[in-house]
Amino acid sequence: MDQVPGSPKEPQDARDDDGLPGCHRHPDRPSGIRCTRCDRPICPECMVSASVGFQCPECVRGGAGTGHAPQAAAPRTIAGGTIAADPRLITKILLGLNAAVFVAVLATGGELSPLVHRLDLLGLDADPSRHQLIGVAEGEWYRLLTAMFLHQQIAHFAFNMLSLWWLGPPLEAALGRLRFIALYVLAGLGGSALSYLLAAPGQPSLGASGAIFGLLGATAVLLRRLNYDMKPVLILLGINLAFTFLWPNIAWQAHVGGLVVGAAVAFGMVHAPRDRRTLVHAATCAVAFLAVIAVVWVRTLQLVG
Incomplete structure (x- = not known):
């Protein structure tokens, strides 16, 4: 308190x-x-x-x-946002949304939940020889967003939500609510886009991990901007990346995509010149969003061709 x-x-x-x-x-x-x-x-x-x-x-x-x-x-905050009475409000809302979707998935069948199959498939049919477009490749781009709120295992859900509660409030307080929302969504979309680009066709990818890694990258950028000791966050980042590449059944593409986009967006937000801050923030978010669209477009052309 x-x-x-x-x-x-x-x-x-x-x-x-x-x-x-x-x-x-x-x-x-x-x-x-x-x-x-x-x-x-x-x-x-x-x-x-x-x-x-x-x-x-x-x-x-x-x-x-x-x-x-x-x-x-x-x-105003360091990024130009308005200081809110409750600097954890957006973090609480995101936790609530993830929890609500997780309960819905469990209530409708867990791993076999129709919610999962309607919201997280990214590429071709699981049998590439059929060349049947599904999910994002079929034009259902909304899956890039909805996959960010899906979890199947309790451990996966609990770890991501604990990380969100730990990383979210300080960033929300430093950036302001609107900028924090933009950072979270863009990082999550970046993770989904890189998964779509590099993962095998038809491989499901879900979870808030891309957005969480984006918050981790943003935390590193913010601490560097404030001249804080970087060792704790760098150690944490190293441990998480080690698990990403060594632990089986982890979509490393989502983690890396979220980390890169989150760090890039945060850099634009905390280093923007004071007199052109709003313009730089808008441009940073627009460039990140266009990069996501470009990646998805290129991958879709590969699958269709």
């Missing part, structure tokens, strides 16, 4: 093993970034983008209209 802001001096004394002070509003979160006005440590959830550096929410509220800082309609 978030803690009530204390006095400026208390968090200054709270330090982690690396000597970083704790955020003055969330003392359990070490931070190397300080408010440019009061010099108190602030975590990504508390950062408000200013003309120079970042400010804490208290300084933004206290300085608006006083002549000491530009008046702002609302505080």
